[in-house]
Amino acid sequence: MHEHGKEPALYGLMAEFEEAGALVKAARHAHEAGYRHLDAYSPVPIEEIYEAIDLHQNEVPLTALIGGITGCLTGFFLQYWVSVIAYPINVGGRPFNSWPAFIPVTFELTILFAALTTALGMLALNGLPQPYHPVFNVPGFERATTDRFFLCIESKDAKFDREGTRAFLESLRPREVTDVVP
Amino acid sequence: MAAVAVAGPPPVIGPGHDFESVGQAISEIVLTRKTPLGWVAGFGLAFTLMMVFLTAATYLFLKGVGIWGINIPVAWGFAIVNFVWWIGIGHAGTLISAILLLLHQKWRMSISRFAEAMTLFAVACAGLFPLMHMGRPWLFYWMFPYPNEMTVWPQFRSPLVWDVFAVSTYATVSLVFWYVGLIPDVATLRDRAKTNVGRKFFGTLALGWRGSARHWFRYETASLLLAGLATPLVVSVHTVVSFDFAVAIVPGWHTTIFPPYFVAGAIYSGFAMVLCLAIPLRAAYGLQDFVTMWHLDVMAKVMLATGLILAYGYGCEVFYSWYSADTFERYMMWNRMFGPYASAYWALIATNIVIPQLLWFKKTRQNIPLLFFVALVVNVGMWLERYVIVVTSLHRDFLVSSWGRYAPTMWDWATFVGTIGLFLSLFFLFIRFLPMISIVEMRTLLPQSQVKEELP
Numbered sequence: 001m002h003e004h005g006k007e008p009a010l011y012g013l014m015a016e017f018e019e020a021g022a023l024v025k026a027a028r029h030a031h032e033a034g035y036r037h038l039d040a041y042s043p044v045p046i047e048e049i050y051e052a053i054d055l056h057q058n059e060v061p062l063t064a065l066i067g068g069i070t071g072c073l074t075g076f077f078l079q080y081w082v083s084v085i086a087y088p089i090n091v092g093g094r095p096f097n098s099w100p101a102f103i104p105v106t107f108e109l110t111i112l113f114a115a116l117t118t119a120l121g122m123l124a125l126n127g128l129p130q131p132y133h134p135v136f137n138v139p140g141f142e143r144a145t146t147d148r149f150f151l152c153i154e155s156k157d158a159k160f161d162r163e164g165t166r167a168f169l170e171s172l173r174p175r176e177v178t179d180v181v182p
Numbered sequence: 183m184a185a186v187a188v189a190g191p192p193p194v195i196g197p198g199h200d201f202e203s204v205g206q207a208i209s210e211i212v213l214t215r216k217t218p219l220g221w222v223a224g225f226g227l228a229f230t231l232m233m234v235f236l237t238a239a240t241y242l243f244l245k246g247v248g249i250w251g252i253n254i255p256v257a258w259g260f261a262i263v264n265f266v267w268w269i270g271i272g273h274a275g276t277l278i279s280a281i282l283l284l285l286h287q288k289w290r291m292s293i294s295r296f297a298e299a300m301t302l303f304a305v306a307c308a309g310l311f312p313l314m315h316m317g318r319p320w321l322f323y324w325m326f327p328y329p330n331e332m333t334v335w336p337q338f339r340s341p342l343v344w345d346v347f348a349v350s351t352y353a354t355v356s357l358v359f360w361y362v363g364l365i366p367d368v369a370t371l372r373d374r375a376k377t378n379v380g381r382k383f384f385g386t387l388a389l390g391w392r393g394s395a396r397h398w399f400r401y402e403t404a405s406l407l408l409a410g411l412a413t414p415l416v417v418s419v420h421t422v423v424s425f426d427f428a429v430a431i432v433p434g435w436h437t438t439i440f441p442p443y444f445v446a447g448a449i450y451s452g453f454a455m456v457l458c459l460a461i462p463l464r465a466a467y468g469l470q471d472f473v474t475m476w477h478l479d480v481m482a483k484v485m486l487a488t489g490l491i492l493a494y495g496y497g498c499e500v501f502y503s504w505y506s507a508d509t510f511e512r513y514m515m516w517n518r519m520f521g522p523y524a525s526a527y528w529a530l531i532a533t534n535i536v537i538p539q540l541l542w543f544k545k546t547r548q549n550i551p552l553l554f555f556v557a558l559v560v561n562v563g564m565w566l567e568r569y570v571i572v573v574t575s576l577h578r579d580f581l582v583s584s585w586g587r588y589a590p591t592m593w594d595w596a597t598f599v600g601t602i603g604l605f606l607s608l609f610f611l612f613i614r615f616l617p618m619i620s621i622v623e624m625r626t627l628l629p630q631s632q633v634k635e636e637l638p
Contacts, residue, residue: 021633027395040395043201043370044622044631045402049395060403064411079338082327087335094339104344104422111415112351115408119358122404126397129389136392142373144393145366147201147630 011134011182012037012154013165014141015174020046023149026172027052030153033168037157041135041150063121064114071113075106134182152180194289195627196471204624208617209374211467220466221614228606235600238593239314247317249593256576256588261315263568264598266423267451268308268605269349270444270564273416274452275301276356279363280412283405289480291623292472295367296463296613297456298360303608304455305353307601312345314597341425348422355415359408365391366401366622420448427571433514434575437502443495450488450534451564453481457557461550463613472619479547485560486541493535510580518574522587527570533563 017023020042027040031053040049050056079102083089088096123129135141135152144150151174153165169177199207242249252259275297282290313319325346327336336343369391372384391397424444427435457478464473503515518527537559540546547553578585612618625631 020631024633041393042395042398043366043393044625045398046395046631046633048633050399053395055396055399058400058403060400061407064407078327082335083338087333089337091337091339098339101339104341104418104425105338105347107418108344108347108351108415108422111411111418112354115355115358115411115415118404118407118411119362122362122400123389125400126394128391128397131385131390133390133392141392145370145373146205 009182010155010162011180012152012157012160013162013169014135014138014150014152014178014180015169015172016140016176016178017149017151017174018147020044020149022172022174023151024048024052026151026169026174029172030151030168034159035153035157035165037154037160039152039154041141041144041152043145043147043149059125060118060122063125064118067117067121068110068114070117072106072110074113075109076102078109079105134180137181138178140176194292194474194476195624196474199471199624199628201625201628201630204628205370205374205621207469207471208619208621208624209371211613212371212615212617213375213380217614218466221610225607225610225614228603228610231600231603232607233600233603234596235604238596238600239310241593242314242597243319247315249591250597251588251590251594253586253588255579255584255586256573258315258572258576259588260590260594260598261311262426263565263572264601265308265311265315266444266568267565268304268311268601269352269423270420270448270451270568271455271561272301272304272308272352272356272452273420273445273448274456275299275304276352276359276412276416277449277452278456279359280409280416283409284413288627289477291627292469292619293456293460293477293481294623295360295363295620296459296609296618297452298356298363299609299612299616299618300452300455300459301356302353302360303605303612305349305356306608307605309349309353310601310604341422341429344422345426348419352415352419355408355412359412362401362404362408363620364616365389366393367617367620369393370621371617417445420444427575432575432579433508433510434499434503434518434571437499439495439498439502443492443498446488446491446495447564447567450485450492451561453485453488454557454560454564457481457485457553458561459609461554461557463618467613467618469619472624475548478550478553479544482541482547482553482556485557486538489534489538489541489560496531496535514575514578517578518570521574521578523570523574523577526566527574530563530566530570533559534567537563 015026017026023040023042024046027038027049030038038053040046040053042049076099080097080099083098083102084096091098094101135144135150138150140148141150151169151172153160153169159165166177195204250259250261252261275294278290278297279294283294313322316322324330324334325336325343336346338344365388368384369388372381372388375381375384421441421444424440428437428440430436460473460481461478464470500515503511506512518524538556540552540556546556573588577588
């Protein structure tokens with residue numbers, strides 16, 4: 001991007017495809033060509049793309065696990081503290097720490113915390129909510145939620161070069177290659 | 183690309199659809215089609231019933247629970263019957279969207295969205311009853327553990343406190359699961375909306391979703407995890423509800439069969455309600471391509487199976503009360519079958535066990551009006567079940583001197599019918615303003631979403 005300092009900065013270049021298969025192929029080629037800052041946009045999740053752009057693991061399961069453990073400990077020790085320390089009352093001669101009776105609430109809070117961290121963690125890791133994003137400037141991008149498939153190579157990629165990358169994308173035989181203005 | 187129906191021997195989506203036509207068929211109901219007269223009439227009726235609820239609740243808050251038929255010994259009455267009924271109905275939504283997702287049942291896709299919505303609204307109705315039953319509903323927050331000036335804390339050995347946690351967790355997780363599922367769909371609606379208001383409304387809900395592969399990757403993981411978390415949750419919720427009964431020593435309640443048989447009953451009534459909603463919806467909005475005869479058939483079979491588990495549960499109850507050799511247990515069962523509430527018990531057997539046996543026949547499952555009728559009958563039956571459990575056990579317990587009778591008052595009925603109005607009002611608003619079938623999930627059923635492996 002540095003060679004073209006006079007032109008307005010670009011977020012990237014976007015190629016539009018008509019089929020999921022074409023997008024997967026293009027993404028694979030782009031990754032093989034050494035592009036790393038790239039993203040695909042599709043109306044449905046496509047597993048093959050993850051493979052193509054080298055997505056193998058994400059942090060959502062770990063987030064869920066941390067949430068679950070936090071919920072479990074919170075649930076149990078809340079009940080322990082309430083029933084043994086803060087407000088010990090004798091109910092039918094049961095021990096203050098009636099741990100079997102504390103299981104249901106411990107379980108519910110484990111699920112509650114894990115589910116909330118899963119959902120919120122997924123959104124946070126995805127950077128959502130994000131009201132504005134440059135890709136929405138691409139004409140026809142609204143069809144990314146209907147029946148078009150897009151591949152974007154971002155300008156922050158080390159290999160990005162306005163002409164070269166455009167030529168590369170054209171070689172993948174898309175419908176169209178568009179500049180993505182930030 | 184030729185658009186041919188795929189996925190499994192019986193088609194789960196009608197022939198001739200592609201990404202565009204699926205998006206069009208589902209989103210036009212919200213975006214472009216004129217609001218049908220039937221919707222206006224239906225919503226009007228539901229709204230009227232909701233006003234009945236508002237009246238009943240207002241009068242209740244003015245006068246107290248004395249306006250209901252409850253008294254000692256039957257202190258639970260309609261409030262608890264309706265609570266258990268509504269929360270049971272909710273269970274099918276979670277079952278369809280979570281358990282069947284984990285089991286890779288593709289037919290769940292077209293019914294999961296509105297079944298989940300049904301769950302949310304049913305849980306909302308359910309939650310109202312314990313609150314109103316409290317006597318001093320404005321102090322409901324005393325149920326939660328929070329530092330207060332009385333230095334009093336909840337008693338965590340009580341199933342009623344477990345219930346607070348189970349139901350509030352269930353409501354929250356169902357809402358989160360439902361909303362996460364909606365995000366890509368409202369993004370579709372945002373992009374298809376013709377009006378500025380529509381774009382803003384759906385754009386806000388979509389949180390800026392743009393279908394990025396990196397997002398989809400985390401999104402799919404999160405969906406699976408949420409399904410995995412909701413699965414034990416849904417089982418636990420009705421288990422805890424059954425503990426409200428089973429932990430007590432009241433005759434007829436104190437049995438270990440309660441948790442599994444409550445869960446089976448919950449799924450049974452939930453599927454009955456899904457059918458009651460799906461049959462009119464597919465006819466009114468022409469969604470026969472998405473909710474096919476095969477869907478109705480499968481749901482009828484799930485109902486039949488859970489109904490049989492329930493029948494086994496009823497059999498066990500009778501057997502236990504005899505086998506316990508306990509005077510009070512035996513008397514309770516005799517009283518349930520031949521006492522003052524015998525008609526309710528036999529009506530329950532007829533509606534929950536006998537009539538649904540019609541579902542064994544393919545002819546019944548393919549006959550839409552008859553199927554609708556059976557589903558309605560099961561909903562009535564499941565309500566009767568809770569009525570019988572609550573009332574027959576409480577009204578004659580250990581001491582003859584404390585026996586009594588229970589009859590609902592007009593206000594009991596008004597509150598119950600009113601929550602049906604609340605449920606339907608919310609449901610009518612949902613089908614008008616949000617996509618009632620998951621567009622993304624329906625699209626994944628199409629060949630267009632499949633990547634043909636070809637040589638590079």
